[in-house]
Amino acid sequence: MSALGSGLDAQEIDLAVTPLRELNAALHAVGEDGPRHWRVLNPRGAHALAAGIDAPIEVDVEGHAGYYCAGMNKLATVRVHGNVGVGLAENIMSGTVVVDGSASQSAGATGHGGLVSIRGDASARCGISMKGVDIVVRGSVGHMSAFMAQKGRLVVCGDAGEALGDSIYEARLYVRGAVAGLGADCIEKEMREEHLREVAELLARAQADGCDPAEFRRYGSARRLYNFHVDNAGSY
Numbered sequence: 001m002s003a004l005g006s007g008l009d010a011q012e013i014d015l016a017v018t019p020l021r022e023l024n025a026a027l028h029a030v031g032e033d034g035p036r037h038w039r040v041l042n043p044r045g046a047h048a049l050a051a052g053i054d055a056p057i058e059v060d061v062e063g064h065a066g067y068y069c070a071g072m073n074k075l076a077t078v079r080v081h082g083n084v085g086v087g088l089a090e091n092i093m094s095g096t097v098v099v100d101g102s103a104s105q106s107a108g109a110t111g112h113g114g115l116v117s118i119r120g121d122a123s124a125r126c127g128i129s130m131k132g133v134d135i136v137v138r139g140s141v142g143h144m145s146a147f148m149a150q151k152g153r154l155v156v157c158g159d160a161g162e163a164l165g166d167s168i169y170e171a172r173l174y175v176r177g178a179v180a181g182l183g184a185d186c187i188e189k190e191m192r193e194e195h196l197r198e199v200a201e202l203l204a205r206a207q208a209d210g211c212d213p214a215e216f217r218r219y220g221s222a223r224r225l226y227n228f229h230v231d232n233a234g235s236y
Contacts, residue, residue, distance in 0.1 A: 011035035016042040020049065030055045050078050070097045073114065089116045092133055108135045111152065117206040127154045130171055136206035146173055155202050157211045165219055173219040174199050176211060187222045
């Protein structure tokens with residue numbers, strides 16, 4: 001198999017023989033007439049794989065990826081047919097990132113937009129400081145998920161670890177399973193009809209079949225950390 005080849009349906013790059021830098025450079029250079037579909041073979045846990053894409057293309061990673069896979073994604077659809085390391089889709093702006101397996105810490109961190117779909121579990125700090133990204137996790141998430149989450153939505157079909165939503169702002173959290181503990185200023189909120197529709201729409205976008213929106217609970221900010229209270233001055 002050649003290092004860089006064109007199949008019937010996709011442009012293929014084999015990382016067993018092609019440097020990662022060359023792959024990312026090719027993805028960054030895609031123009032209007034360039035290939036719309038790419039396949040990455042033998043990723044072997046490479047870091048920063050398919051990072052910084054700014055084009056409406058599709059990238060299929062055929063195996064496991066390392067740290068910061070699909071970071072800073074814009075417009076592209078990146079699918080990882082395996083597991084991923086720390087910082088999946090960090091600072092995603094738009095587009096879609098799908099992981100067939102599980103993700104390590106800080107998946108979707110600081111994301112501004114787009115959709116991150118994880119079909120396995122996500123480790124600690126999933127969605128920290130999210131700023132508008134939507135994250136759907138078919139499995140469970142670890143501790144400190146949605147820490148300082150400002151905007152966006154996190155849907156967890158499994159369980160959530162300790163300190164969920166610690167110091168949360170206006171992000172919306174939906175959890176189907178058990179929550180080990182809520183962080184500072186995060187409380188359970190009423191699940192209204194609009195929220196059921198929201199969860200249904202997110203599950204459909206993430207192709208998360210078999211999850212009933214009515215089984216989810218909603219969590220968000222109690223809005224007690226927004227303002228300085230002089231009565232608490234001695235605690236600072």
